[in-house]
Amino acid sequence: MIQPKEGYYIGIDVGTGSARACLIDHHGEIVDVASENIGLWQPQQEYYEQSTSDIWRCICLVVRRTLDNKNISPSLVHGIGFDATCSLSLFSAKTDQPVSVTGPDFNTDRNVILWLDHRATKETEVINATGHNVLRYVGGKMSLEMEIPKILWLKNNMPEETFSDCKFFDLVDALTHIATGGDTRSFSSMVCKQAYIPKGVDGSEKGWQEDFLQDIGLGELGDRGFDRIGGVNGETGRHLHAGEFAGELCEESARQLGLNPGTAVGSGVIDAYAGWIGTVGAKVEMDTTRHLINGELVRSGSNERKEVFSRLAVVAGTSSCHIAMSPDHVFVPGVWGPYRDTTFPGCWMAEGGQSATGQLLKHVLETHPAFEEAQTKAQGLGVNIFEFLNSKLQDLAIQRKLPSIADLARHFFFYGDLFGNRSPLADSSMRGSIVGLSSDVSIDALAIHYYGTLEFIALQTKQIVDTMNGSGHQIRSIFMSGSQCQNHILVNLIASACNMPVVIPRYIHAAVCHGAAMLGVKAASVDANGTTADLWDVIDHMSQPGEAFYPSTDEHENAILKAKYQIFLDQSSRQREYRAIMDRATC
Structure with a gap:
């Protein structure tokens, strides 16, 4: 079992819109959390860019704020860990300075293409057309959100000399790189893992799939031992596991953060993985x-x-x-x-x-004619819109003498892939549909539409779970x-x-940021041989009690959900059939 040093640890979470610092003690209790909005630029439709300089500035602000809020001495902070969105960041291989991703002149300080950027549509199609074995390791096809299509877009649009000078980082690795003073030997997890099959798996000898990179027009990334995308483990780079000791805070980064030089830095992870770390150990x-x-x-x-x-x-x-x-x-x-x-x-x-759950609920509510009226009533009652609508659903079921609130949407069928489908269809062209729409624009109708959206989120979660279990997960x-x-x-x-x-x-x-702080705990446990504590021991020690919710035992309610799931699947397949009919009619 791990016994962390008494004191504090910091987790840094860089999301799409903000940077957060989470200060925890050696028992895993959160002491303070601070956040700061980070810049987001949209130079044209479906282009989203950020700047590591701006992100680092925000990180420094929130770290200092947490320490000041609780009057914590930097000497009591033993480790720091990072997580960030799965975004692509660029630096110069010659100067280690940020390289602009903003075309056509590539002359801004914005060196991050955000995960939700969709500029690389054509490049993604080219990559998926190869049918390469590496695509098995990304769910069968490359996503627009991934880094490899973005790198190919940069090659197709950047001046050749600029592209040839670029080295590419996952955003979280870029932050670790900055924190440790640009020591690439401390560079941790692999960039662009979508082009990687672990050594020894499926006949892979190098890990990086050199033939795949050549097939898609990025063969030069294999030069010099793949050092522009993370290197070969043990030769031109280090591929560390989550929270392993990646290095120490350098003098400059420590000064900016308000921490002591030499503070342990843990190997970072994508934000979703930090959420996994901060969630699965709940007791x-x-x-x-x-x-x-x-x-x-x-x-x-x-x-x-x-x-x-x-x-x-x-x-x-x-x-x-x-x-x-x-x-x-x-x-x-x-x-x-x-x-x-x-x-x-x-x-x-x-x-x-x-692709969208909270965003989907926001869209459904805010585009309904009764939203403003409902929002005003919720504010008058001192509750948020979700609490108001949940109460409205319960009141409606009682007023209409229904067995459950599920009966309110008995003949209302909402399919919510308004923003495309990430899993399990991996089809960005999927869209939404409604069966049972009436002319009713009252708050009652809004509540039922809202409940239908909640049903959709739950049923699609079931579809993902069923698909994963059907493939071999347990x-x-x-x-x-x-x-x-x-x-x-x-x-x-x-x-x-x-x-x-x-x-x-x-x-x-x-x-998520609690999980990132656990990476700092693991890193701070490093011994003279470079060995750190087992991550599961860290998770188990630092996780706090949680709360359990159980499946309904109401047979009537479960029968409705079971029937709704059949309809949900039908709505999904029918949409594709309708599109195919139209495509055949107009080809």
Whole structure:
């Protein structure tokens, strides 16, 4: 078991719109959290850019703020860990300075192409047309959100001499690079893992798939031992697992952060993985009479290491990520990965996801004619719009003498892929549909539309879980964090739709940066041989008690959900059939 040094640890979470610092003590209790909005530029439609200089400035502000808020001496901070969005950042191989991603002149300080940037549509199509074996490791096809298509776009649009001078980082690795003073020997996890099959797997000899890079027109990335994209492990780079000792804060970075030079820096992870770390260790005493799946007792309350393979972490905010770990590689259509060694050595991570969940709810509510009226009434009652609508649903069911609120939307069928489908269809052209739409524009109608949206989120979660389990995963419980966990109607719907318990950690809003802080704990445990504590021991020690929600035992409500799932699947397949009919008619 790990016994962290008494004192404090810091987790840095860089999201799409803000940077957060989370200060925890050696028991894993959160002492303070501070946030600062980061710049986001949209030079044209579907282009999104950021600047590591701006991001680092915000990180320094929030770290100093947490220390000042609690009057913590820098000497008491032993470790720091980073997570960030899966975005691409560029630096000069010659000067180590940021390189602009803003065309056509490439002359700004914006050196980050954000994950949600869709400029590389054509490049993604070219990559997927190769049918290369590496695509098996990204769910069957490359996504617009990934880094490799973005790098190919840069090659196709940048001046040749500028592109040839670029080295490419995942954003989280860029931050570690800055924190340690640009020591590339301390550069941790692999950049652009979408072009990587672990050495020894599927005949891979180097890890990086040189023939794949050549096929798509990026063969030069293989020069000099792939040093522009992370290098070959043990030769031209180091590929560390989550939280391994990546180096120490350099003098300049420590001064900017208000910390001491020499503070341990943990190998960083993508934000969804930090959410997994901060979520799957939640401690609960399960009601063993209430979570039998197919007659089998599910021991999700145990925090034994082996139990982690049966837990799906759902990090639910603007979008939702579904993260599972397995002891062997499991290929799942439409689910990114499996990626080996990114978190635990020898283990594989898979990333499913819904492109829009919180964003979907926001869109559905704000575009409804009754939204302003409902918002005004909610404010008058001193509650948020979700609390108001949840209460409205309960009141409506009582007024109409219905068995449950599910009956309110009995003949209302909402399919919500308004922003495309990430998993399991991996189809960015998917869109939404409604069956049962009436002319009613009242708050009552808004409440039913809202409930239909919650149903959709829960049913699509079931579809992802079923697809993952059908491919070889053994998910038996869901550990969920993020802002949507506040909505108990949604959490209960997910538990009932998936027929498994949903566990919520104590820090639902800060699970991601709490997970990042655990990386700092692991890094600070480094010994003279460079060995750090086991990550699961860190997670188990630092995680706090959570709360469990169970599937409904109401047969009537479950019958509705079961029928709704059949309709949900039909709406999904019908949309594709309709598009095919139109394509045939106009070809």
